[in-house]
Amino acid sequence: MLYQLSYSAKVGVSYRMLGAGAKDAAAREGSRPIRCGVMGPAPTTPASVSTSVRALGLRRAFGSRVVLDGVDLVRETPGIIGLVGPNGSGKTTLLRVIAQLLEADAGTVEIAGRSVERADDAVVRALVGWVPSTPLAWLDDDVTRNLRYAARLAGISRAGAAPLVTSAIARWELESVERQSVRHLSRGWQQRYALARADLLEPPVILLDEPTIGLDTDARARLDVALAQWRSTRVVIVASHEHEWLAQHADELLDLGALG
Numbered sequence: 001m002l003y004q005l006s007y008s009a010k011v012g013v014s015y016r017m018l019g020a021g022a023k024d025a026a027a028r029e030g031s032r033p034i035r036c037g038v039m040g041p042a043p044t045t046p047a048s049v050s051t052s053v054r055a056l057g058l059r060r061a062f063g064s065r066v067v068l069d070g071v072d073l074v075r076e077t078p079g080i081i082g083l084v085g086p087n088g089s090g091k092t093t094l095l096r097v098i099a100q101l102l103e104a105d106a107g108t109v110e111i112a113g114r115s116v117e118r119a120d121d122a123v124v125r126a127l128v129g130w131v132p133s134t135p136l137a138w139l140d141d142d143v144t145r146n147l148r149y150a151a152r153l154a155g156i157s158r159a160g161a162a163p164l165v166t167s168a169i170a171r172w173e174l175e176s177v178e179r180q181s182v183r184h185l186s187r188g189w190q191q192r193y194a195l196a197r198a199d200l201l202e203p204p205v206i207l208l209d210e211p212t213i214g215l216d217t218d219a220r221a222r223l224d225v226a227l228a229q230w231r232s233t234r235v236v237i238v239a240s241h242e243h244e245w246l247a248q249h250a251d252e253l254l255d256l257g258a259l260g
Contacts, residue, residue: 049127050113051204052076053098053235058107060093067093068104073254075235080227082250083239085257091239092133094256095207098237099130112204126154129198133210135190136197139183143174143193146182150197164200172196188219195226206230208238212245224249 053075060068067090075081083091096102098109100116109116112127130136137146147168151161169178174196177189185193191211198206211223227249230236240246247253 054110079251082246082253089256129206135194137182187214
């Protein structure tokens with residue numbers, strides 16, 4: 001069964017069942033239909049997974065406007081890549097291509113050694129944790145239920161999702177807010193929920209889009225701790241307009257503005 005996920009500030013993430021021919025329509029709208037894991041078996045992850053990202057020659061245009069034009073991003077070992085550049089330089093677009101939320105017009109992407117031939121690969125999706133600038137959530141549902149939904153949409157069975165959610169809540173110290181709706185969390189707690197969601201399957205690749213927006217001092221410190229922990233075990237790609245903060249954390253910087 002095919003569903004289309006969408007997001008709005010009012011209701012958060014929503015989905016609708018798609019009929020025949022709707023996949024092409026969804027693509028024209030710029031959103032990606034996915035196969036809902038609740039309705040099928042869990043994706044199988046390779047027994048041995050490398051920690052790497054290889055994106056070569058990526059090109060993406062929206063109408064006549066070229067946003068990515070032959071962009072290369074390669075990281076073969078754990079570490080943090082910072083994406084910098086002015087608004088419109090393609091930082092979010094590049095992250096969305098790597099996250100399989102958007103197909104490139106040209107170029108190739110490999111995640112953990114696996115080639116992404118189309119933006120609908122359940123195995124590769126499980127290898128990437130995505131933290132957009134606005135949290136992915138059913139805003140009126142609580143933290144625990146949202147994490148459970150995320151696991152089920154990734155293809156994890158109900159029985160398998162429970163320990164993953166329990167572990168994520170403990171790992172990110174969400175116990176005090178686990179029964180609160182995401183809508184009513186502070187920005188700092190929403191960010192911690194978003195990081196837990198991205199880390200739910202402990203993927204080798206984490207993508208962060210403008211993660212510092214709206215964070216207070218304590219929340220920023222927790223984000224810094226998360227980056228320090230991931231740095232030695234994951235490939236983390238961070239897009240941020242805060243160049244000084246990003247330079248302090250990144251092992252390398254990719255300036256998309258300089259490529260235009």
